[in-house]
Amino acid sequence: MYLYYSFIRVFKYLCRERERRGQTMYLRSAARGFLAFLLLVSALHGYHDWTVTYTSSTVCALRGSTVEVSCSYEYPDKLQNRSTPVETLWFTKEDHSQPGGLVSDTDYAGRVERSCEEHSCSLSSCSGNCTLRIRDLRQSDSAEYKVRFITNQPGGEYTGDPGVKLTVTDLKVKVPHWIRLWKYLECQSMCVLSDHPNYVWYKNGQHAEREITKMFYIKEGDSVSCAVEGSERFHSPLVCAKGIKNLCNKVTYSTRTMCVLQGTSVDISCTYSTYRGLKLKEKYWYAWSNNNEPTDLQKDSEYKGRVQYPVKERGGSTLKITDLRDTDSAEYRFKYKSKSHEWKSALHGTTLTVTGLRVEGAAVAPVTEGQRVTLSCSTRCLLPGQTSYIWYHNKGPVAEPESTMNKLVLDPVGLQHAGSYSCSVRGYPHQSPEETLTVSCIMCILCRD
Template sequence: MNLRSAARGFLAFLLSVPVLQGNDEWTVTYSSSNVCALRGATFDISCTYEYPDNVQHLLTIVNTLWFTKGDKYQPVDLENDTDYTGRVESSCEDVSCTGSRCHGKCSLRIKDLRQSDSAVYKFRLTTNQPGGEYTGDPGVTLSVTDLQVKVSFLYPTDPTRVKLECHSMCNLAGDPRYIWFRNGQNVLQGINYWIYIQYGYNYSCAVEGYEHFLSPLVYSPKTPSVTVSPSGEIEEGSSVTLSCSSDANPAANYTWFRVNRDGSSRYMNQGQQLIFKLILSSDSGQFRCDTVNKLGERSFSISINVKYGPKHISVLSSPSGGIKEGSSVTLSCSSDANPAAEYTWFKNNQPLLWGPRQPHTFPSVRPEDRGTYRCQAENKYGQLSSNLLFMDVQYEWNIGLIC
């Protein structure tokens, strides 16, 4: 088989010895036993069957078919198989007899090959005689593959230049020429292609003359996307997972970093996920996912905001020294909370109708303001009470503040 006939179907006959199956001097011979073809190409195979001419006047061949599914007792005709609809053609020539043998030839064609078409194909015929069913074993093994682009560094010390190599599982007949494409444009002929890394370019190859059978594209990572699970607000103490993904070929490697306020980074984890089994309020901040393959790298940052109930609550008086009747006094409450807490004030454990956030000021403190004060901070994630503050309002010669 010359290069032109092999390339027509992109086939490589890896083993081309006749395969025979005999039964009462019936034989089935395939043109090849193993075939490798490229995805999208056309697969052609044929077989010849023989039987004694002394039964020619007794029998009629009533059916022929090719199959991969089922068995020789209940085969599924490829022309009735929904996986091959519109892609299968089969035909048989008229039987001729020479000497003491009669011969027939049948062929099968499958167009637009898919990788799922990789299978063992067998021919079967049925005659009008009892038991007159014959299957050619072991059949023809078809392997469907893509052209592939292998990416490697040209020089280990130079990570900016890579080597692209076009190859296939199929040993294509002859010495085919390859065409290289960059962003769909023809840029080179040859098996190998040397490039300097540039973001935004993709590369593929094909056999010259069959440019519509392109290899899968290879390209640097595209801008990653990051998801947070579970979605919505993040509560302190919950389990949170950050997941990073990027479209890249070859597949990208992933690394997570914590971005500090000064812009520096701290390594966190290798892999697509960054998992907080028990997230803390201190984990609020910015995180960066770096994606990299041999053709380049891209990054994406995300900020997370951890919510939590009030912590570290305290109540203060200003001035903090002695309290003189008629003077101005301000009581203030503070806490660490996210979101910010609302405050409720109590005097002698009875709630006061003071504003929920603002410090409370006594413009002119009076003796009846004397008592024990505290505040309570609350948001949707919790509440917390402050320490007690005793405000003792006295005349000028008897002033005191006891906490």
């Protein structure tokens, strides 16, 4: 804008001078130059009208954790005083020119949320912010994430390219060298974690020093692990100090998190070892609590008759809980004792979430026939594998009784769709509580009005 007004002032000055001198040829050249200048400014301005700005170009996050990718966008408002809806689409894969949205991608089912603020317009442009949240990160989530926003403006849509490169990493303890009985340890990851975090160290399952890198006094039989402060649940695998057959005192769980339906059963497993093969006098599972001493679940009245330890082989243990209840949602850890050693793990075990089913999307107020209604069979956590859902309408299965997605779309909804809805998961007997969908007759409304 400054250049524009500067050019105008110069042009007017030249006009006055050339009119005084009668040199019109120079004015024609100046006019042509001025027109070229305006076209250049217009082209540059149009190029920058549509923008997407990401808060970061690269993100490094721990496997199993949650990550957020955010952006702001801006576009020209060429339809002033008219509604300008905005649809945002996050994607990693492209099918020719039409990218597939993550919300409908089965690889991300139940793990993706998209939240966008209401966009605002001022003068001749509109802008907004949008965030993508991915839970329970997997190695396969490492990719470049982009956002496309679609409007009713001329030109319509724009993709922020390049996007945000996400790298999902695990932690590991590296042992570069020995210094007598001391070991110099490093907590490493595949990429540089954001915000330069502090690290928490564990020796023999108990809290140790807290540094980015640290010297440890380690003897045969010790085990070491590290974690990012604030994300201790995603600690590194235990590393043994060199000893006989490389065995040490440690407990390793087969999985960190589990999601299971109410009324069913679950098996939680671990492997363990002791230095020099110490004979154990006691071993059991317990539900971890900050305030209470560990209690053997087989002696806990809350689990009476529902807990077994079926695996008897050396070096492994399984906790089996039947008839699961909502109150069974907890973190479960394994404990063992010998004459000379007791495993008092401060490391996280397996976190179990017990969930029921519920139908969401049935409106409290009546919906009008002809609208689009989406019902969801929701759970507190993400069920494992490709879960198949069955829908029931007025206690009978719907026309399409099974789906790998947890959605039932009624589009358009009609009077025949009114009634009660429930859902279940194939292979499990329990159904969700029923929810009622009320549909109003559009002709009745028109006649009444």
